[in-house]
Amino acid sequence: MLTINLIREKRDFIAERLRIKNFNAEEILDKILEIDASRRQIQARADALQSDMNRISREIGALMKSRNFAEAEAAKEKTYKLKDEIKSLTDKLIPLDEELRNEIIRLPNLPHQSVNRGRGAEDNVMMRSGGIMPVLDHENLPHWDLIKKYDIIDFELGIKLTGAGFPVYKGKGAKLERALINFFLDEGVKAGYKEVMPPIVVNEDSGFGTGQLPDKEGQMYNVTLDGFYLIPTAEVPVTNIYRDVILDAEELPIKNIAYTPCFRREAGSWGAHVRGLNRLHQFDKVEIVRISHPDHSYESLDEMVAHVEGLVKSLDLPYRIIRLCGGDMSFTSSLTYDFEVWSGAQKKWLEVSSVSNFESFQANRLKCRFKEKGEKQTKLVHTLNGSALALPRIVAALLENNQTESGIKVPEVLVPYTGFTIID
RNA sequence: GGAGAGAUGGCAGAGUGGUCGAAUGCGGCGGUCUCGAAAACCGUUGUCCCGCUUCCGCGGGAUCGGGGGUUCGAAUCCCCCUCUCUCCGCCA
Structure with missing residues (x-):
């Protein structure tokens, strides 16, 4: 399968090369780029929230150690909403990843430049x-x-x-x-x-x-x-x-x-x-x-x-x-x-x-x-x-x-x- | 097929809920020493994704067989799957 990086960087080149194989990739490529863009956006947000989450968890650990139970409980309260948000984002991510992969594996390999176009x-x-x-x-x-x-x-x-x-x-x-x-x-x-x-x-x-x-x-x-x-x-x-x-x-x-x-x-x-x-x-x-x-x-x-x-x-x-x-x-x-x-x-x-x-x-x-x-x-x-x-x-x-x-x-x-x- | 044990970084092997991406040893890489090498010593050393830089790099996320769950937090607890090992059975 082609790498997502190549698809991002050389969309038109790929479409043109695949015409040699009589394969019309236009639609698939657009779909891939679209899924990829939203996937990345969601992942960036999820990662940022997860980062917050990890930080708070570490803080709770420190508070528990110093026996600040009240503050620890207060910190826990903050995590619940965060957790839900992360969950809803990652839930979106899984089907997107799958969809992306399913599209990418539909693309044939690019022919070498010496290959001529032909039907059979x-x-x-x-x-x-x-x-x-x-x-x-x-x-x-x-x-x-x-x-x-x-x-x-x-x-x-x-x-x-x-x-x-x-x-x-x-x-x-x-x-x-x-x-x-x-x-x-x-x-x-x-x-x-x-x-x-x-x-x-x-x-x-x-x-x-x-x-x-x-x-x-x-x-x-x-x-x-x-x-x-x-x-x-x-x-x-x-x-x-x-x-x-x-x-x-x-x-x-x-x-x-x-x-x-x-x-x-x-x-x-x-x-x-x-x-x-x-x-x-x-x-x-x-x-x-x-x-x-x-x-x-x-x-x-x-x-x-x-x-x-x-x-x-x-x-x-x-x-x-x-x-x-x-x-x-x-x-x-x-x-x-x-x-x-x-x-x-x-x-x-x-x-x-x-x-x-x-x-x-x-x-x-x-x-x-x-x-x-x-x-x-x-x-x-x-x-x-x-x-x-x-x-x-x-x-x-x-x-x-x-x-x-x-x-x-x-x-x-x-x-x-x-x-x-x-x-x- | 039956019973039990286990799966941690290139390898070996610690770690049973809170800076653990993970001790330690070996190996690899760089350096000191040396004419050179060995030894010794010091440093460094997994992979994937995202962002910034786009040359070195920096920040974030994920990853301790795979998947799911509990929890603010999981290598560590629970469930399922796969695989490996030991004993028994069978067998080219």
Whole structure:
């Protein structure tokens, strides 16, 4: 969420920036400023009265000590009216605070200046591409046929155990999945990320901290009995490690990497256009998360993009990097680069990574701050994250692009992890 | 799941109604001493909000797990919630 200070100081700037995201903030901003002004006024009065109250109470204490009971009683009389006034003021304050917060959390994050205005995916900007497009003969199969042919991923069995979108990985399919996870983790650790293994269910505070709650409640599986949520991404637990934390500037940037299963209800987005591994309710993902100094967060973002690019390159997948336009960006992001890989048999680009800088938007929710050495003032950190990588669509592309008559070739970098060179 | 104990500043740990934002120790920071360092000594050291100053800072309010209550006054008393620990049970 945006800070109230920024809203006070740069109301028009915010409204203008949010138009890039096709968000009309005018009304909300005016309401916020109005609530904020009255809130501050009331609080100033309440604080002044409270100050009087505290002074009188101290005086009563002194009188009691010197056994001036009559004077103490007289002083008490003075407090009753004061107390009522304070009460009536603070009673007004509580709903105002709540209202203010409810309005502020409706405002999306401001887009970075490089972000172009646009309505949706069609307005995104291709930054660069790489890799060699596979040459497949006319007999090539889409991955949902390949997984059956080689019996490596079983959707029907998943339906029996759980439901649609919960596949069972079998044999070389399971091994390939594990190989990819280990490869991605190892590459991350080599690049200086610290491996963490967080819980995959989180509480409500964590859901709020990274911005999934309250708005995107329907996208997460909810363990109602305990008030927990299954994580939609490792971003949630890993970023929330730094909730309510004040870091030293020297500790930045913090670089974490985590493998977790991810759970998404994908309510309302299921349909014929998402077959096979293209969209699942449970999938595996390795995520990189950074906590950065605000002055260096875009360098961090570039490094993360380079890291992800290195991964898709090493798997020999044709890829392209897309900068999302304002209309296609998430609520919480300032700048997002999507990675897409080419899926040879489906003949379409599949999104396999999304790398974002949230600047201080999540940090403000998380109350994750840092202190410059020797300075008293705390400042909000910048948070970033990116998939490195999400597995199912990588698997889909690998299966389709690498299919041959004798089987599916495993990329060289994975062979030490799989122990086999071909799926047949 | 049953019974009991507890939750205080970065950490340890006092404090059971009246200058308590909180003793003391450790740690951190600054200084004295030193060629330098250690030790010793002196000082300083939480966070949030509001106002003034808008560079250092000053004043007010809040904050002792969270919420509510009693009281002129709550870290201290009462109620609810959450969490932690110990014992028992269960268990990968």
